[in-house]
Amino acid sequence: SAQTRSYASRAEKANPILKKLFGLMEEKKTNLCVSVDYTDPSKILDIIDKVGPKVCMVKTHIDIISFSSVDAIRSFTASLTALSQKHNFLIFEDRKFADIGSTVQHQYRGGVYNIVEWAHITNAHSFPGPGIVTGLGEVMLKEAKEPRGLLLLAEMSSAGNLSTEGAYRAKTLQMARDHKDIVCGFIAMGNQIVTESGDDSDDFIFMTPGVNLADKGDAHGQQYQSPEFVIGEKKSDIIIVGRGIIKAEDPVAVAEKYRAAGWEAYEKRTVA
């Protein structure tokens, strides 16, 4: 199967957030994103401090965490930011925005979570149309103090998801191509959603959830693939691993297994 360019060469003409991401991936030799879906904030920070050196990104669901107060939220996001600097990884809040542009602006900057202030990357459904991209983009470009990036959900990992219906993926891609200053990539099963209709796949990053070496799925439709398949065959850029790591007896040792598997698959498929 075809070879792809290195993360380092794609960093050269990338926007600020992708430049930073591709750069740290090469430096740390990791295309692993860990999804830390615990509900206890101190447990989350504890595991991140341990696996931090092995990951390029940490994915959060801020709204599943049991916080005792708004101050506790502030202190958590401050600690998370400090860890991202200590270990050189990006923070990805898996918020999956899905409303009209005006409402998602409030959800992104406001409420109790103030996501734009601490998450380098967040994501959105394309379902509402391009206004969700321009709405979030305005907050990103005008209010954030540092570079931010948006991923569009082009495909999901769950059985029976509707992304394969009609022109859904093609229209999602068009929204991204029309707003490359805001959309830095996709949640997708591989890079085919872009390569099948153009040669600009290097402009985007592809991140894939549903990765597990031990299980095939769960009781609610999650479907798992291996790092080798996702990175090597499907040409995605980053594997997202949750329970495969966080439920393991030795999460740090298992994270190293995923890091090594993901990186080896990347090296095999890559030309300088």
Ligand code: 5BU
């Ligand atoms: P798991 O424990 O590796 O199955 O966790 C996967 C994580 O990725 C979890 O936080 C989901 O919310 C997230 N996810 C997903 O599984 N599938 C998708 O299509 C998207 C996100 Br988008």
